[in-house]
Amino acid sequence: MGDENRTGMTEFYFRPFSSLPKVQLLIFLILLLMYMVSVCGNGTIVLIVCTDCSLHTPMYFFLANLAAMEICYSTIIAPLTLANLTSLRKATISLAGCGIQMFFFIFLGGAGCVLLAFMAYDRYVAICHPLRYTIIMSWTVCVSIVAASLALGFLVSLNMTILIFHLPFCGTNEIYHFFCDIPAILHLLACSNTHAHQVALYICSVINVAIPFLLICFSYAFIVVTILRISSGAGWHRTFSTCSSHLMVVALMYGCSSFIYLRPSSSYSPEQGRVVSVVYTFVTPVLNPLIYSMRNKELKDALSRALGRKVLHQSK
Template sequence: MEEINKTAKVQFSLRPFSADPKVQAVIFVAFLAMYLTSLGGNALIALTVQINHPLHTPMYVFLANLAALEILCTSCIAPLALANLLSMGRTPISIAGCGTQMFFFIFLGGADGVLLAAMAYERLIAIRYPLGYTLLMSRPLCVALMVGALVLGFLLSLPLTVLIFRLPFCNNSEIYHFFRDMPAAMRLACADTHVHQSAPYAISFIRLSILLSMVSVSYVFIVATVFRIRPAEGRRRACSTCSSRLSVVLPQYGCTSFTYLSPRSSYSPESGRVVSVVYTFITAILNPLIYSMRNKELKTALRRALRGL
């Protein structure tokens, strides 16, 4: 009990990117610009799909939900990261606050990854079985896939967060990161973490293996089907859709694999921070940019929405 009470009083701080206030200011502006861009772009996509009835199809509903998840996931990180940049790393956070941010980040990020796999399956049905698309991608199935993504994200985040914060943290510590990520926090525990490392590694490995297998199988079948499409225009549109999806999926899964599956001996805090910028900010910007620029129907709806503002 004394150890738990001692851990509960521990506070963390985030190490600044630089001791130079001018460099911190430049990074602050860059983070703020990325956050506002992702926030505005994803909000515009979600609202455009919501107010345009012709876009109420599984493809666009999944896209709107992905945009909403990107907003929530980025928003659980960006405000605190920006505040820390302004304070030069002097913004303390309690163990409870650290655990809360970690829980929601893993929860929303896990749901995001599952939803990307569901979107790959939806494209497989649309391209390989166009005549049975309405039946195979029914509204109840779409709702089940979206709810399932949230449930799986929750089931992933809860045990990982509990596992990490059952470790003892003996002293106020500085996290070498711009948010409270699991690998960075685990390095600060004042106990042997080999057993605690094995469980998150195994869970992450199983999750990513299943999702990557689902996405890979879906796109293998999609590519095989695309090459059998006779009209060149149909083949071009299918390839364009698949390439845009992959440009979102690959950075997301690749960066997550690097962060959570790298052995502790080879984990680099510097590399971890750079990779984390990619999968927290860059992919959130790629989502609205790619889907709006590569989709004619969505571009038309976005233009109408912007003209109505």
């Protein structure tokens, strides 16, 4: 941390969503419900994939890791946000706490984006090269893919967090947001030239968002070509069901991330940033398990078997 940080601001507080207590309470209940559904839904996916042998395949291995990341990702943001909504006074976060929250947010979010790109590659291999699938997507490769996603997210997050928190902060210590997000810190609290930091943020966003998205587009371009060669309606339906869930999640995550991190810094709006951030920190983690469970027959069958075993066990 720079000298100005150590001698100046030592804590921040977040701007409330509303000045009306009843509105704050309503927002609290909605976000609490979404957080609980997210943890339960993603936790169920992890549990089902781990316990059902029929789901011990690369696709579900990646899905379970993505669900685990979503749980951690939500937990980094949600508890403090919920505590702020119920606090009678402005709850604060220390400078170090803000840095830790930012680090894990970038780390898990970046790793999730990269993992989604690898999941698209997995679908490409399964559909375009089915006879070589088990050779290409071996368990060693799958574990290496998850490790690479985490490593890339960690390196980008570590460098970005260190760069941001070497900035001097001045003026108000109010963050016009509900968590320590990079644009809110750069635009509203930093009191020095942040051009280099904006460039670094843009480069990191390209690495974590734009490049993975382009890889997903390439993967699905080849998949579409292969699908067009499939003559049977059953083949079309099976392939579409396999890929549609992943595409929905991609659209949600990359759409929101691009809107916040790949737009020009001059067009940044604190209000828009806060609203869109609610979508990818609370709404998307809720929709992920719902989308995958509704669109995936194998996952639904595994869940039905698990529930059936539980009912049978309780009836004995």
